[in-house]
Amino acid sequence: MSNTLGDPEMKLIPLLTILFTLSTAAYYPPDRNSLQGKVVFGYQGWYKTGPYDNSWFHWFDASPSNKSFDSDFWPDTTEYPAECLASSGFNFTDGRPAKLYSNSCPGTVDTHFRWLYEYGLDCFFLQRFYTVTKQSKAATTPLVSLVMKSAEKWNRTFVIEYDLSGGGENSTFSYITQDWNYLVSNLSILNSPAYQHHNGKPVVELWGIGVRTSLSPNLTYSLVSWFQSQGCYVIQGVDKSWTYNTSGPYYPTYLLGDVIQPWMVGVYWNSIVNSYLSRSGTVGDMATIRNRNLTLQYSSVIFPGTTASNRGHAAGATINQAPFTRDNGTFFTRQAAIVSAQKPLFIFVAMFDEISEGTQVYKTIAKKKDVPTNVRLVAYDSEGGDFSNDYYLVLSNNITRNFRNVWNVPYEYQPNVTTSASATATSASATTTSASATATSVLQGEEADFVI
Numbered sequence: 001m002s003n004t005l006g007d008p009e010m011k012l013i014p015l016l017t018i019l020f021t022l023s024t025a026a027y028y029p030p031d032r033n034s035l036q037g038k039v040v041f042g043y044q045g046w047y048k049t050g051p052y053d054n055s056w057f058h059w060f061d062a063s064p065s066n067k068s069f070d071s072d073f074w075p076d077t078t079e080y081p082a083e084c085l086a087s088s089g090f091n092f093t094d095g096r097p098a099k100l101y102s103n104s105c106p107g108t109v110d111t112h113f114r115w116l117y118e119y120g121l122d123c124f125f126l127q128r129f130y131t132v133t134k135q136s137k138a139a140t141t142p143l144v145s146l147v148m149k150s151a152e153k154w155n156r157t158f159v160i161e162y163d164l165s166g167g168g169e170n171s172t173f174s175y176i177t178q179d180w181n182y183l184v185s186n187l188s189i190l191n192s193p194a195y196q197h198h199n200g201k202p203v204v205e206l207w208g209i210g211v212r213t214s215l216s217p218n219l220t221y222s223l224v225s226w227f228q229s230q231g232c233y234v235i236q237g238v239d240k241s242w243t244y245n246t247s248g249p250y251y252p253t254y255l256l257g258d259v260i261q262p263w264m265v266g267v268y269w270n271s272i273v274n275s276y277l278s279r280s281g282t283v284g285d286m287a288t289i290r291n292r293n294l295t296l297q298y299s300s301v302i303f304p305g306t307t308a309s310n311r312g313h314a315a316g317a318t319i320n321q322a323p324f325t326r327d328n329g330t331f332f333t334r335q336a337a338i339v340s341a342q343k344p345l346f347i348f349v350a351m352f353d354e355i356s357e358g359t360q361v362y363k364t365i366a367k368k369k370d371v372p373t374n375v376r377l378v379a380y381d382s383e384g385g386d387f388s389n390d391y392y393l394v395l396s397n398n399i400t401r402n403f404r405n406v407w408n409v410p411y412e413y414q415p416n417v418t419t420s421a422s423a424t425a426t427s428a429s430a431t432t433t434s435a436s437a438t439a440t441s442v443l444q445g446e447e448a449d450f451v452i
């Protein structure tokens with residue numbers, strides 16, 4: 001049960017580089033019956049390639065070119081099966097074609113679950129959009145089946161998360177509930193040993209309650225109540241302002257429970273995160289829950305940074321990540337440390353694979369010199385530092401280990417990988433400025449345009 005990754009002596013290796021040489025991967029499957037002490041990952045699984053899907057959706061928003069590319073980072077695709085990859089039209093500096101993966105390809109989903117396994121991570125919350133629930137089950141359920149199959153193979157867990165973005169008042173209740181019935185009856189997701197439970201109930205998340213105000217308070221109340229009547233443990237993805245107005249229209253829905261999870265992507269950035277979280281977000285919300293004697297459980301959202309210059313077709317020759325820079329990983333680990341200490345039920349990382357908003361933690365080309373040419377891109381070393389492509393998976397393992405310690409839940413998992421990281425990543429001290437972190441996220445509207 002050695003803990004090489006967290007061994008403080010490792011930090012003393014000079015030349016600003018820590019070399020983690022990790023020990024045997026001890027098989028330690030996640031507890032399928034409890035969310036307590038878990039760090040879970042949002043999974044979009046929405047990338048398409050021309051050859052596989054006859055669409056490039058979520059890689060490009062028109063036919064492939066450097067004007068339509070949607071991401072500011074480039075994924076590390078070296079481990080995906082060849083049949084899952086397609087040439088993007090861009091090339092690496094040595095002339096090799098730069099390829100992208102399709103999520104419809106079983107090997108892609110399998111690779112992502114293998115990474116969860118190899119880095120000792122537990123669970124995907126698969127995003128299922130309102131717009132998807134309106135489309136044919138034949139077109140939209142293969143991804144659910146792939147996730148279920150790979151979760152079983154790698155002994156990980158998964159949860160269905162409905163994103164209510166784009167939902168209309170008159171159709172959302174029927175589409176969402178019919179979809180759940182289909183997944184349960186026709187796909188038998190709840191018979192899968194990989195489906196995550198808590199308190200003996202299958203877990204479901206409804207994202208956008210009180211955020212997507214096209215849905216009336218009455219409707220959101222009905223939806224949460226319906227899932228609870230089906231025996232589900234319901235997580236509500238809500239806005240950061242959920243506590244402000246106890247006579248506000250959505251407040252009765254929030255109180256239904258079971259877990260409140262305010263969205264934090266784009267709310268704060270590295271230089272203000274300490275002050276923001278000193279009284280808002282997890283810290284303020286959990287105090288409010290205690291002060292009001294609410295029976296709600298709490299889940300904290302953290303994110304490694306975010307950038308969407310290409311996606312937003314922002315002007316300029318280079319990507320502008322400010323103010324949501326990753327800062328060598330310190331932004332991510334700082335949030336994790338602050339929220340972990342509050343002991344929320346579980347932590348949600350937004351997201352595993354949302355490279356199109358630059359929130360990804362999966363393997364991504366880390367060095368600027370290695371990205372394709374003829375398209376503006378950043379890499380993990382764009383702020384200095386020297387990182388491996390899996391750096392944010394290594395950090396995710398560490399965040400999981402630290403959070404398990406807070407809950408005193410055993411965790412023995414050592415990823416069987418060797419990686420290096422900048423020693424300065426542990427040294428940053430935040431210059432706190434203002435607690436009024438209210439930068440409007442440009443990032444919350446994108447779900448609405450999800451189409452197959």
Ligand SMILES: *[C@@H]1O[C@H](CO)[C@@H](O)[C@H](O)[C@H]1NC(C)=O
Nearest residue numbers: 023024025026415416417418
């Ligand atoms: C660690 O991974 C390497 C490469 O994937 C593999 O060859 C080796 O057998 C693994 N070791 C253990 C103890 O699992």
Ligand SMILES: *[C@@H]1O[C@H](CO)[C@@H](O)[C@H](O)[C@H]1NC(C)=O
Nearest residue numbers: 089090091095096097373374
């Ligand atoms: C990539 O290389 C191919 C083959 O050499 C070439 O036809 C194509 O124009 C290159 N793409 C870019 C964006 O330079």
Ligand SMILES: *[C@@H]1O[C@H](CO)[C@@H](O)[C@H](O)[C@H]1NC(C)=O
Nearest residue numbers: 027028029117152153154155
């Ligand atoms: C998953 O768990 C089963 C049953 O304990 C075990 O036989 C199998 O080897 C595990 N798979 C992996 C990838 O560890």
Ligand SMILES: *[C@@H]1O[C@H](CO)[C@@H](O)[C@H](O)[C@H]1NC(C)=O
Nearest residue numbers: 167168169170171172214215
């Ligand atoms: C929903 O249905 C009601 C009653 O049929 C109708 O008055 C209303 O316009 C509809 N709303 C929308 C957004 O379609």
Ligand SMILES: *[C@@H]1O[C@H](CO)[C@@H](O)[C@H](O)[C@H]1NC(C)=O
Nearest residue numbers: 136137138181182185186187
């Ligand atoms: C789902 O299962 C039900 C009940 O077995 C069946 O009637 C229905 O045709 C199935 N739906 C699809 C789209 O296969």
Ligand SMILES: *[C@@H]1O[C@H](CO)[C@@H](O)[C@H](O)[C@H]1NC(C)=O
Nearest residue numbers: 173216217218219221222223
């Ligand atoms: C509230 O929702 C329920 C269930 O969908 C519906 O039966 C009821 O008519 C709605 N009430 C109002 C005031 O819209």
Ligand SMILES: *[C@@H]1O[C@H](CO)[C@@H](O)[C@H](O)[C@H]1NC(C)=O
Nearest residue numbers: 244245246247248249250251
């Ligand atoms: C709280 O919500 C109620 C109902 O929508 C509204 O009338 C009231 O003005 C709100 N109070 C504040 C302080 O925003």
Ligand SMILES: *[C@@H]1O[C@H](CO)[C@@H](O)[C@H](O)[C@H]1NC(C)=O
Nearest residue numbers: 246288289290291292293294
């Ligand atoms: C919460 O419970 C405590 C102890 O029972 C009580 O003193 C306090 O008034 C309650 N607060 C609220 C807001 O209900």
Ligand SMILES: *[C@@H]1O[C@H](CO)[C@@H](O)[C@H](O)[C@H]1NC(C)=O
Nearest residue numbers: 065066067317373374375376
């Ligand atoms: C986009 O591609 C065009 C044509 O290949 C090239 O002239 C231009 O420099 C590229 N833009 C960037 C930002 O690399």
Ligand SMILES: *[C@@H]1O[C@H](CO)[C@@H](O)[C@H](O)[C@H]1NC(C)=O
Nearest residue numbers: 327328383384385422424428
């Ligand atoms: C990242 O690390 C590099 C190299 O140690 C350092 O020069 C740079 O200041 C760091 N940047 C941040 C934002 O921590």
Ligand SMILES: *[C@@H]1O[C@H](CO)[C@@H](O)[C@H](O)[C@H]1NC(C)=O
Nearest residue numbers: 005006333395398402421426
């Ligand atoms: C992992 O977490 C421990 C405890 O917070 C910390 O000391 C260590 O520096 C972290 N390692 C990395 C790579 O961030």
